[in-house]
Amino acid sequence: MAPAFSVVPRTATYLLVAEQIRKAILDGSLPAGQSLPPERELTRQFGVSRTTVREALRQLEAQGLLAAGGRTSPMQSADPESAVARFREALLHVVRLREVALPDLIELRLAIETAALARAATAPVAAYLDEARGHLQTMKDAATPQADFHEADVAFHLALVAASGNQALHVVMMAARDAVKLRLDQAMETRAFARLRPRIVKEHAALLKAVERGDAAAAGRVLRAHLAEFYGT
Numbered sequence: 001m002a003p004a005f006s007v008v009p010r011t012a013t014y015l016l017v018a019e020q021i022r023k024a025i026l027d028g029s030l031p032a033g034q035s036l037p038p039e040r041e042l043t044r045q046f047g048v049s050r051t052t053v054r055e056a057l058r059q060l061e062a063q064g065l066l067a068a069g070g071r072t073s074p075m076q077s078a079d080p081e082s083a084v085a086r087f088r089e090a091l092l093h094v095v096r097l098r099e100v101a102l103p104d105l106i107e108l109r110l111a112i113e114t115a116a117l118a119r120a121a122t123a124p125v126a127a128y129l130d131e132a133r134g135h136l137q138t139m140k141d142a143a144t145p146q147a148d149f150h151e152a153d154v155a156f157h158l159a160l161v162a163a164s165g166n167q168a169l170h171v172v173m174m175a176a177r178d179a180v181k182l183r184l185d186q187a188m189e190t191r192a193f194a195r196l197r198p199r200i201v202k203e204h205a206a207l208l209k210a211v212e213r214g215d216a217a218a219a220g221r222v223l224r225a226h227l228a229e230f231y232g233t
Contacts, residue, residue, distance in 0.1 A: 002037050003029045007047035017046050017056035025065050025077045032079040035069055062086075088175045095179040105179055106227050112173050113157065114220045117207075119164035121216040128163035132156050132208055139201050146193050154181060156204055160211060203229070 003024050024030040036042065042053045057075050060066040064086030067078040095105070120129075135156035138144055144152065154177055161173045203226040210219035 002034060005042070005045040007045070014048075014052045014055035014059065017042075017048060017052060018059050020046070021056065021060055022063075022065060025060075030077045032077055035074045035076050036066070038074050084171060084174055087171070088178050091175045092178045100179070105176070108176055109173075110224060110227060112169055112176065113161060113223055116161040116164035116166060116169045116173070117211055117219040117223060118216040119166055119169075120160055121211045121214045121219055123165065124163045124211065125165045128159045129208075129212065132159035132163065135159060136201075136204055136208060139204060149193075149197070150181075153200065153204070156208075160207070163211070199229075 005020050005024075021030070021036070030036070036057075037045070039050055039053050039057075043050050046053065057066060061068070061075065064083040065078055066075045067082060069076045094100075135152040138152040139149055139156070158170070158173060158177065162170045164170070203222065207219060207222045207226065210216075210222055
């Protein structure tokens, strides 16, 4: 059953309606994938007009907290991945609008990954290390197309961050990766991929090996050298 919402004063705006629903989603009383009551029922519970309810639902959908259940189905609370996707999209827009420079993005990425690698080297989540090995194997395969190679590259780094077991670092890295990838695509336009490929694979292998043997300092050095060399920063 969906949680029962209390009536708000008629002088309240759609923001107050949205806040009650947002609180129910974030505290877990409205779990991911659960449908809200129909609009008619929401207007009764909140004591506001249907227009106010619709405006509140639109705001929550834009924030990634609600998802459409279909043309005739009520809105549903979104899963966490949808919220992360909105976060990533918002960060990418900010990066483009503010024209954030590549060195600044690399500094952000270096800070996130260095902290994550230190944790992963000390107490790694084994499943994510296995995932990183799989992505590295894809990169080593000479038959892997360039586009797939880049996807495996990004996924490799995300897996190592996830291996830290720190969800905050992982979420921020996921949000930052699109902005970094944007600059990555631009950087690669003027560079010979075939010549870079063996070096990239070698550096990724060294990074994984440092984490596997629990050497956080070495992992940090390899990462810094890799990013500096690859991006020319």
